[in-house]
Amino acid sequence: MAVMSRHERPTLVQAMIRGLRGRCPHCERGRLYWKYLKVEPRCQVCGHDIAQYPADDGPAYFTILIVGHLLVAPLLLFPIIWQAPAAVMLPATLIPLAAATLALLPRVKGAFIGLLYALKVKEQDAHLHTADFVD
Template sequence: MSSPNPLLAGLRGRCPNCGEGRLFEGFLKVAPRCGSCGYDLAKADSGDGPAVFVILIAGFFCAFLMLFTELKFSPPVWVHIVIFLPLTLGVCLGLLRPLKGAMLAAQFSNNASEARHD
C-alpha cells in the first residue's frame, strides 16, 4: 500500500499519515488522534496561517468582483451588501477548513515542530 499525499489528504480533511481517518472533530477543532491509524494529531498547530491565506484569497476574489460590479453596473450600496456579504462569508468559511488541513499536512510532511529554546 502506498502512502497518501499528505497535502491532498489535508485538503480533504483526512489524516496526513494514512489518508483515511478524520483530521477534524468539529468544523475546525483538530482530532486528538486519527481514528484509523492512531497517529497523534494533537501536537499539530497551524496557528494563524490558514486565516491569513483565507483573508488574502477571499479578499482578492471578492474585492475584484465588487469592483467589477461597481464599475460595470453601478448598483446601489444595498445591492453590494445583499450580494457580497454572504458571498464573502461563504468563500471565507469554505476555504478555512481545507486550508487549515493543508497547513497541518504541510507540518506533517516536513516534520515541523515548534522552536524551543530550553
Template structure:
C-alpha cells in the same frame, strides 16, 4: 521515512489524516482530532494557529474580491444593496474555504515535521 508535501496537502484538503489518509482529520468544523482513529497518529501536535485564516483571506481577496471590483454593479448600485449581497456571499465563501485550508496547513506541517513545542 520521507514525507511528501504534496501528499500532506492532498490528504489535508480531503480532511483526512496526513499520515495514513484514512482517518478523519477534524472532530468538528475546525477542531483537529487529537489522534487518528485509523492509524493512531497524533495529529493534534501540528500547530495551525493563524496560518489558515491568513491564507484563506489571501485566497478570497485575490480570487473573489479583486474580480468583483471589475463589475460595474459594485460602483453604480446602492451601497446598501452591494453590501447586502457581496458581504454575505464573501462570508459563505470564506467559511467554506477555511476548513480546507486548515487541513492543508496541518498536512504541510506533517510533511515538514513541524510540531508544537513541549510546554
C-alpha cells in the same frame, strides 16, 4: 493512487492533499476534524498525534489571502459594484464572501496541517522558531 507501505512517508503534496480533503495526513483514512475546525487529537485509524501540528493563524491568513485575491479583487472591476445602492450591494457581496470564506477555511487548515506534517514542524519545536535576544 499507489498503495504505500506502512513505513513510507507521504510526499509534501500528498500530505497537503490529504489535509485538504479533511483526512489524516499520515494514513489518509482517518478524519482530521471532529468539529468544524477542531482537530482530532489522534487519528482514529492509525493513532497518529494530529494535534501536535501548530496551525494557529496560518490558515486564516491564507484563506483571507485567497478570498481577497480571487473573489474580491475581480469584483471591484465591475462597475455595478460601484453604481448600485450600498443597501443592495453590501449584502449581495458580503454574504457570498462570508460563505466562501467559511467553506474554504477548513480545507486550507487541513492543507496547512498536511504541510506542517510533511515538514515535520511540531508544537514542541516552537522554541526553535522564536528568538530570545539578550543584550
